[in-house]
Amino acid sequence: MSPGLLYFSQLVVTGLVIGSVYALVALGFVLIYKATSVLNFAQGEFVLMGAYICLWVIVDLQIPFVWAFLITMVFSVILGLLVERLMLRPLIGEPIITVIMVTIGLATVLKSIVTLFWGTQIKVFPQIFPQEPLRFQGIVVSEVYLWTFGSALFFMAVFAAFFKYSRVGIAMRATADDQQVAQSMGISVKRIFAISWCISAAVSAVGGILIGNINGINITLADFGLKVFPAVILGGLDSIVGAIIGGLAIGILENLMGGYLDIYFGGGVKEVAPFVVLVVILMIKPYGLFGTVEIERV
Amino acid sequence: MRKVAHSMPTGLFHSTYQDDEKIFQTVWLKCWMGGLLLFLFVGLPFMAPSLSGIFGFSVQHMANMIGIFIIGAHGLNLLTGYTGQISLGHGAFMGVGAYTSGILFMKAGWPFWLSLPAAGLVTAGVGMIFGVPSLRLRGLYLAIATMAAQFIIDYAMRNWTSLTGGSGGLNVDRPSFFGFTLDTDVHYYYLILILAIVSTVFLKNLLRTKTGRAMVAVRDRYLSAEIMGVNLFKYRLLAFGISSFYVGVAGGLFAHYNLVVSDEHFTMWLSIQYLAMVIIGGLGHVLGGIFGTIFMVLLPEVLRIPAEILGNIYPNIFAIFGTLRELVFGLVIILFLIFEPDGLAARWQTIRSYWRLWPFSY
Structure with missing residues (x-):
């Protein structure tokens, strides 16, 4: 391969891996939005919490990874449940801005709790997946990247199956489609709301653990949750397929833009590029690739 | 939303629309307002040094910060409280204003009385660019669009080094008018105070005009507003x-x-603080911007007092004070939204109505 093409493919591959984690977190985000029409600004903090809890259980409690993972899942489910019960349920029927603001407040609280307990330094995950680089046609891919990509795809598949075949999953889709009808068919909408938050927190925690394995974690991991917005806007706010495709696309896009434009703008393009893309999408196709277009009739 | 108990003073009978629209409905209100202005212009700067000694922080400095943020909060309140458009980018917009005035004043040598309005105009232009999607987007989508604006502007402030000085910052001097330099906090206080009053009066009056009513109509039910001939995009x-x-x-x-x-002053955090100010103060109340700002600016200073008391017992509390402050800040937002969603201004109305009829409140 020519050096130019090699550089390009290297960027695409790395972007694809990061994008798969975006997709996973975006899945959690869309889940909440679809079921409860709440825009969750604390998604990144769920990622953060998951990563730190897992790290804490592994390093300080000396528990093997598989168990630590399960404990993290249980913790995230409880966190999601508490958030839904204590904060979102009293606000059902309140204006959008109130609900948005409460998730922002939640984000602040969770972030400062993490800082209080674990400080702001970068913490390195103990090696769970091997780090050896694999070479394929000259493209260097660390093994941990492959594991991350694989796990992300695996979890997405699990959730897809869950929505398609399980009773609760179908009930969730019904609720997202039409709350009143779902309720009249005997589905407890309140329970579905709670389950959505639980699953979303758990999915985000998985994302946090995966990304922690690649980079190590510190408090800026919470910004990861904000990158989810470009992904879900690209895919359409209420589409699960859209979230996955949007996540992958944003991962690749930000890596490519970072790789090619950093020299012109003095670095850090990767951090801002997704948001430029976001504004452009909002201007030309506000409901994204797969989102439901709101049609208003008087 | 909860209904606010609202009563009119006894003996007040409006017979014309003009009467009903008056800002000062009674002579008493005018007296109170006069007293307040007297206090702000004379009393506060006079008492500030001794008050600072009692509270342990500079009262004058706090008053200045409150004045500055009241202007910004009024702006956000007009957009979010009266027109119903959520903005998560006002922190960055404030940065645009700061850099514009600073650069024009320091690098281009413009006088202050030109650079300050220029800062407003440039920021208005930038805000309108990011406001264009508001024609097609509402609520959630607009929140995301303005959040993107925050990040893009933040990036520009940090990386456009030739213009902004990058992370090293831009040094700006105190302004001077016709040879008189506003070099002390008290001098600057008067400038802020006058501008804050002008902005409040302008906002209050704007809301009584066709434009203001059109904005409220857009907020309340934009479809009906459009059918009644309100140009949505324009407003x-x-x-x-x-x-x-x-x-x-x-x-x-x-x-x-x-x-x-x-750029550190104008992060996402500031945008969140602005939103918190208008929400805690009360969306869609002119007083809301004022109450909310006072609350949010004073909160960290008030929190310092228990921190200092606790500091005697747990000496390392100061190391985590910044984090604790954020924690309390987040909790305050959440608790306010759950228990007092209409904000301080609505509470103020209730208290006033109560005293108006006291002691015969039934």
């Missing part, structure tokens, strides 16, 4: 423009007061 964009102008002026004032402008 949404206008709201973005005026709102950004306000916050740009606040940014300019901040730049000349703080003497250094850097």
Whole structure:
């Protein structure tokens, strides 16, 4: 391969891996939005919490990874449940801005709790997946990247199956489609709301653990949750397929833009590029690739 | 939303629309307002040094910060509270104002009385660019669009080094008028105070005009508003423009007061604080912006007092004070939204109505 093409493919591959984690977190985000029409600004903090809890259980409690993972899942489910019960349920029927603001407040609280307990330094995950680089046609891919990509795809598949075949999953889709009808068919909408938050927190925690394995974690991991917005806007706010495709696309896009434009703008393009893309999408196709277009009739 | 108990003073019978629209409905209100102005112009600067001794922080400095942020909060309140457009980018817009005034004043040598309005105008332009999607987007989508604006502007402030000085910041001098330099906090206080009063009066009056009523109509039910002939795009964009102008002026004032402008002042955190100010104060109340700002600016200072008491017992509390402050800040937002969603201004109305009829409140 020519050096130019090699550089390009290297960027695409790395972007694809990061994008798969975006997709996973975006899945959690869309889940909440679809079921409860709440825009969750604390998604990144769920990622953060998951990563730190897992790290804490592994390093300080000396528990093997598989168990630590399960404990993290249980913790995230409880966190999601508490958030839904204590904060979102009293606000059902309140204006959008109130609900948005409460998730922002939640984000602040969770972030400062993490800082209080674990400080702001970068913490390195103990090696769970091997780090050896694999070479394929000259493209260097660390093994941990492959594991991350694989796990992300695996979890997405699990959730897809869950929505398609399980009773609760179908009930969730019904609720997202039409709350009143779902309720009249005997589905407890309140329970579905709670389950959505639980699953979303758990999915985000998985994302946090995966990304922690690649980079190590510190408090800026919470910004990861904000990158989810470009992904879900690209895919359409209420589409699960859209979230996955949007996540992958944003991962690749930000890596490519970072790789090619950093020299012109003095670095850090990767951090801002997704948001430029976001504004452009909002201007030309506000409901994204797969989102439901709101049609208003008087 | 909860209904606010609202009563009129006894003996007040409006017979014309003009009567009903008066800002000062009774002579008493005028007296109170006069007293308040007297206090702000004479009493506060006079008492500030001794008050600072009692509270342990500079009262004058706090008053200045409150004044600056009141202007910005009024701007956001016009946009979010009166026109119903959520903005998560006002922190960055304030930065645009600060840099514009700073650069024009320091690098281009413009006089302050030109650079400050220029800061407002440039910010209004930037705000309107990011407000364009508001024609097609509402609520959630607009929140995301303005959040993107925050990140893009933040990036520009940090990386456009030739213009902004990058992370090293931009040094700005205190302004001078015709040879008279506003070099002390008290001098600057009068400038801020006058501008804060002008902005409040302008906002209050804007809301009584056709424009203001159109904005409220857009907020309440935009479809009906459009059918009644309100041009949605025009008023949404206008709201973005005026709102950004306000916050740009606040940014300019901040730049000349703080003497250094850097991107660290205008992060997402500031946007969140602005939103918290108007929500805690009360969306859609002019008083809301004022109450909310006073609350949010004083909160960290008030928190310092228990921290100092606890500091005697747990000496390491100061190391985590910043984090604790954020924690309390987040909790305050959440608790306010759950228990007092209409904000401080609504509470104020209730208290006033109660006293108006006291002791015969039934």
